[in-house]
Structures are given as C-alpha cells and as structure tokens.
Amino acid sequence: MTLAVEVKGLRFTYPGGRQALSGVDLEVETGERLAVLGPNGAGKSTLMLHLNGIHTPAAGTIWVGGMELGPSTVGEIRRRVGLVFQDTNDQLFMPTVAEDVAFGPANLGLRGHELEERVEEALARVSAADTAHRAPHHLSGGEKRRVSIATVLAMYPDVLVLDEPAVGLDPAGRRDLITTLAGLDVTQLIVTHDLPLALELCERAVIMDGGRVVAGGPTRRLVSDAHLLGRHSLEMPFEFRLVEEQQARERLLGLVRASRAFYAGDPSPAELEAALTALWVPLAGRVMEAELSAQTEVERAEVRKWSLLVEALQSAAEKAGAVKPGLLARASDG
Numbered sequence: 001m002t003l004a005v006e007v008k009g010l011r012f013t014y015p016g017g018r019q020a021l022s023g024v025d026l027e028v029e030t031g032e033r034l035a036v037l038g039p040n041g042a043g044k045s046t047l048m049l050h051l052n053g054i055h056t057p058a059a060g061t062i063w064v065g066g067m068e069l070g071p072s073t074v075g076e077i078r079r080r081v082g083l084v085f086q087d088t089n090d091q092l093f094m095p096t097v098a099e100d101v102a103f104g105p106a107n108l109g110l111r112g113h114e115l116e117e118r119v120e121e122a123l124a125r126v127s128a129a130d131t132a133h134r135a136p137h138h139l140s141g142g143e144k145r146r147v148s149i150a151t152v153l154a155m156y157p158d159v160l161v162l163d164e165p166a167v168g169l170d171p172a173g174r175r176d177l178i179t180t181l182a183g184l185d186v187t188q189l190i191v192t193h194d195l196p197l198a199l200e201l202c203e204r205a206v207i208m209d210g211g212r213v214v215a216g217g218p219t220r221r222l223v224s225d226a227h228l229l230g231r232h233s234l235e236m237p238f239e240f241r242l243v244e245e246q247q248a249r250e251r252l253l254g255l256v257r258a259s260r261a262f263y264a265g266d267p268s269p270a271e272l273e274a275a276l277t278a279l280w281v282p283l284a285g286r287v288m289e290a291e292l293s294a295q296t297e298v299e300r301a302e303v304r305k306w307s308l309l310v311e312a313l314q315s316a317a318e319k320a321g322a323v324k325p326g327l328l329a330r331a332s333d334g
Helices: 044-051 074-080 097-107 112-125 141-153 171-182 195-201 219-223 226-231 238-263 269-284 287-293 297-319 327-333
Strands: 005-013 019-028 033-037 059-064 081-084 159-163 187-191 204-209 212-218
Touching (some): 019 044, 019 059, 019 212, 033 044, 033 195, 044 059, 044 081, 074 081, 097 112, 097 141, 112 141, 141 159, 171 195, 187 195, 204 219, 212 219, 219 226
Parallel strands (some): 033 187, 033 204, 081 159
Antiparallel strands (some): 005 019, 005 059, 204 212
16 A cells, blocks of 8 residues: 655755754555654654645655655645644634635635535534634634644645644643544644643654654553653653552552561571562662652551661671672662
C-alpha cells in the first residue's frame, strides 16, 4: 500500500542560521492518526509547513500519496494536504462561516449548487452546520476550531495536518474536538503537547527534538515512559503518574515486608549475601522515590521502618563478613 506521507532526510535552516530540521525521516500510513510530540522548538510546526510546500527544504524529499513534492506538483500537494493552523484567526477571515468554508473550493472553480453542497457537507462533518451564517468572530473557541477544520475538509484532502488543535479550548470544546477528529475518515497528523489527547486519538506517536525524530512507537508506550519524556522536556500524563506511583509504593511495601520477615531469622553469611542481592540493591535505588511518593502517615511510617530494617540488614551483613564495609552505600549510590 502507498504511504500517505513519506519524508526522507529533510533539512531546513531559517534565515539567520537556525537549523530547524536536521534530517527528518517519517512515514505515515494511509488512514492513520499519528501524534507528533516534542518540546517547543523541536521542529514540529516547521515540518508540518513543509508537507504542503509552504517551506522549501534545503535537502530531503517528501512524498504524499506516492507523489513527490516539487515545483510542478505543489498545487496538487496543497490540495491533498490540508493544514489547520494553531491560531484559528489565521484561517477565518470572511464575513460568515459559510464564506470561509467556501473560499478554498471556490478558488478551485466550484460555483452554485455544487459549492453550496460542498460547504454544507464540510460543516456537517464537524457538527457545525448551525454556524453557517454566523460571523466567525462570534464563535466560541471550540466552534472556531471545528470550523477551521471544515475549511480544510471542504478541499477533500487526503491528509489533515493539525497544529496544536486543543490549545485554548475549555474541557467541553476539547471533548468536542476529540469526538470530531475521531469521526473523520482521513489520515491525520496531530502536533500536540496534550499527551492525553494524543493517547486517546492516536495509536502511534513520534517524538521530535533538535530538528529530528528521536523516538517512535505505540503512543501508550511512549507517554508512559517517564525517563524518555523527561529527556525531551515532556511530562507524563497525571493518570499515568498516579498508576506508576501506586505500583512503586506496592513494590516498596512488599520488599519491606520481605526484608522484615527475612531479618527475623538467623541468616548465614551466604544467605545474607543472597538477601542483599535480592533486597538491598533494588530498594536502595528507590529510597528517594519512596520518600517522595508516600502519601499518607501510614505509608511514611512504613518507609521509616523500611529504612531502619535496611540499615540493620546492612550492619548485620558487614559484621558477618558477607560484604565489605561501605559496599552497600556505594552500591546504592551507583
């Protein structure tokens, strides 16, 4: 099957010398909704502006539906790739919504009844038919966003590119947007900092940083990887942090109970060494995490007990000759 979008080795430098894209490679399947994540300045919006020829790359190639983007194909590529800007005011400028939605098809030569049908169809696809005769500046933020999408859908694009579509929306508007995008049968690239939105809409995501794609895969795997997100100035969604902290607390309390039961016996040096491998090393690396994630006085009390037990275990192990003095402290530091 032909890819909806294929990008290879894309490079671009803005006037003044700032390199925005440093060899981007990207593939998007037909019908896929792909989330493009990353910090500010990563090159996400610059990449999107290349997909329909607004920017011309210094190097690299772009194909849309198998057609290579170039001077002779840019007109057709711009019909195939519809871009929804972050600021809706960049897209809505006519006296009425219907005129805004009609603007693109009219420039393609549509007139009369055919043009009216195209406008009605596009507005219906985003559940905004009742806004047709209203002035765009009288719309709510969510209505403006849906109408902006309609102006692009009226061109019958093969690929819909949305730059931060949820910015500035209240919860109801955001929910309407998610419902709208989920119902569209068109390939979508969604540039967003809204990781829960990406998780709900997109099975796959890529992370951009420093002008290139640095990670990609199932969205759920990416947004649940706190270390990966942290390296690229992104933050794990709150619901994932809650689950991770709860799992960490359960693991820690389980190890506390295990170490308490173990220390109640009279272990030999060999048993102590085995216990240190199984208990101390995993626990030592989580001391700070335990202290930070303890939410209740009961949990904090468990952490204090754990600390005392581990100190006692360390002392007993050193006295029995299972380990050299100070070894455990060095292990925990490492």
